[in-house]
Amino acid sequence: MSTVTLGGTPVNLSGTFPTLHQTAPSFTLTGKDLAEVKLTDFAGKRKVLNIVPSLDTPVCATSTRAFNQAASQLNNTVVLVISADLPFAAARFCTTEGIDHLVTLSTFRHPEFAKHYGVEITSSPLAGLTARAVLVLDENDQVLHAERVSEIKHEPNYEAALAVLR
Incomplete structure (x- = not known):
């Protein structure tokens, strides 16, 4: 078990966070049209996984906007x-x-994603949500960048994540 913090208070996480050069675990999640979406659906593309607790929070919204802007310039x-x-x-x-x-993508039908990716919050009022993390995968799902943000209320290091794609 590992921990991050939420407002300075320790939060327990379950699972193992992927590390550099590891192959990312396969997953199935739910897309906006309620269809099942798998990691393999993006085969041959580089992937930025911006994992957030909820888009209804300021930091999650900020990181989503930042990666949206960057995505328009990434091949x-x-x-x-x-x-x-x-x-x-x-x-x-x-x-x-x-x-x-x-x-x-939503974990609501596939909560196992959080544990498989080492971001499952198991304590605190956020239990059941995901900790904040960014993974960058190459075309073959090898991890090029891995950051599990140590304080959930902080933004990820955008520059480090995007630098591996330039």
Whole structure:
């Protein structure tokens, strides 16, 4: 078990966070149209996994906007925003914010994703959501960048994540 903090208070996480050069675990999540979406659906593309607790929080919204802006300038790259938000809520957020360069995915039918990726919050009022993390995968799902943000209320290191794609 590992920990991060939420406002300075330790939060327990379950699972193992992927490390550099490891092959990312396969997953199935739910897309905005309620269809099942798998990691393999993005084969041959580089992937940014922006894992957030909920798009209804300021930091999650900020990171989603930042990666949306960056995504428009990245070749052969898809940005996946993964949260426990219902697909309808994520789609509404993107429509309201004018976000159109990324794919929102939900863990609501596939909570095992959080444990497989080492971001499952098991303590605190956020239990059941995901900790904040960013993974960058190459075309073959090898991890090029891995950051599990140590304080959930902090933004990820965008520059480090995007630098491996330039």
